[in-house]
Amino acid sequence: MNEFVTYQSEGNYAIITINNGKANAISHEVVAGLNAGLDKAEQEDKIIILTGTAGIFSGGFDLKVMTKSPESAKELVTKGSKLSLRMLSFPKPIIIACNGHAIAKGAFLLLSADYRIGVEGNFKIGLNEVMIGMTMHYAGIAIAKSRLSEVYLNRSVNNAEVFSSKEAITAGFLDVIVPEDDLLPTAIKVAEMFAKLNKKAHAATKLKVRKPHLEALAIAIELDLAGEISLNS
Numbered sequence: 001m002n003e004f005v006t007y008q009s010e011g012n013y014a015i016i017t018i019n020n021g022k023a024n025a026i027s028h029e030v031v032a033g034l035n036a037g038l039d040k041a042e043q044e045d046k047i048i049i050l051t052g053t054a055g056i057f058s059g060g061f062d063l064k065v066m067t068k069s070p071e072s073a074k075e076l077v078t079k080g081s082k083l084s085l086r087m088l089s090f091p092k093p094i095i096i097a098c099n100g101h102a103i104a105k106g107a108f109l110l111l112s113a114d115y116r117i118g119v120e121g122n123f124k125i126g127l128n129e130v131m132i133g134m135t136m137h138y139a140g141i142a143i144a145k146s147r148l149s150e151v152y153l154n155r156s157v158n159n160a161e162v163f164s165s166k167e168a169i170t171a172g173f174l175d176v177i178v179p180e181d182d183l184l185p186t187a188i189k190v191a192e193m194f195a196k197l198n199k200k201a202h203a204a205t206k207l208k209v210r211k212p213h214l215e216a217l218a219i220a221i222e223l224d225l226a227g228e229i230s231l232n233s
Contacts (some may be wrong), residue, residue, distance in 0.1 A: 005033025007040055013191040014046040015184075023059030024052045026105045030062075031079045041092055045199075047191045048090075050113065051097040051184070052106075060104025060128075074229040080105050081139035081221045087112035088146070089214055091203035093194040097187040098174065103128055103162070108140060110173045111147040114206070115190050118165045118174040119183050125173050126162035137229050138220035146213035148172045 004020040004027065016037040018024050034050075041048050052058055061080060066073045087094055087109070096113040100123040107127050110116045118125070127144065129136050136157050144157050152171040155161040168174045178186045194202070207214070 002029055002033045002036070004030045005037060007037045009044060009046065012047055012195045013049055013188070014041045014044065015049045015051060016041070018050075018052045018058060020062075022056075024056045024106070025062040026058055026060060026076075026080060026109075027062040027065060028076060028079065031076075031083055034083060035086070038086065038090060042090075045092070047092055047194050048094045049097055049184075049187045049191060050094060050109070051187070052099045055100040055123075056106075057096070057098040057100065057102040058106030058109065059101060060106050066134075070228055074224070077137055077139070077229050078221065078225060080108070081137070081143075081217070081224065084108055084112040084139070084143050085214065085217050085221065088143075088210055088217070089207060091199075091206075093191075093197075093202065095187050095190050095194070097183050098125075099180075099183065101125065102173070104132075107173055108143050111143050114194075116174045116176075117183060117186050117190065118168060118177040119180045120165060120177050121180065123165045124162045125165060125168040126160070126171075127156045128160050128162060130158065131160035134229075138223040138227075139217060142213070142217040142220040146210065146217070 006017045008015040018030055020027060020030050061076055065076045094113040095115045096110055098116060098118045100119055102110055102125045104127060107125055141157060144153050148156060163171050165177045
């Protein structure tokens, strides 16, 4: 894909790996690489396992880009929101093998996938936007609303509460947690489970279930484009 996102084709699944420095930041290049990976998986008819590097799935958007200017922040956030919209409506199953921490856009990617596997340990998962001075964007609220209960929506979005891996299951960011060594083997087992589903039925049902959320997210992206997105000091 590019130097920050790799694609490894196996059997009936493909492993897409984000590898962008210590924070595994979501940059323009990472978003482009992820979209290219989705393109290839769709062409090859592959179930997707999306993962990061040891100890971290992603710490969120690249802060160098986010703090450069309001325009720069808006451009990257918009690309990220469109990526989530694509993932939520993607015809192939998307499994995330979350290697550890998943903060901000890293956590939003968890909320954009079909099945999320985390690892046991002292890891942080959540939406810290309000903590770092960002008024939550409309698209972020729409994504969170589509996957989190009312209680955890408020705790996560308004209060910027960050959860442990175990707590993240209850909150709705993860489906299961496993020992670190079992992360990829578990993801492969889940891919095998998805491979037994009827592909057309899965894709069509996903769109039916998520229809109101996908429509709300598309509107939210337009609202964000019309407004201002920036990090406040």
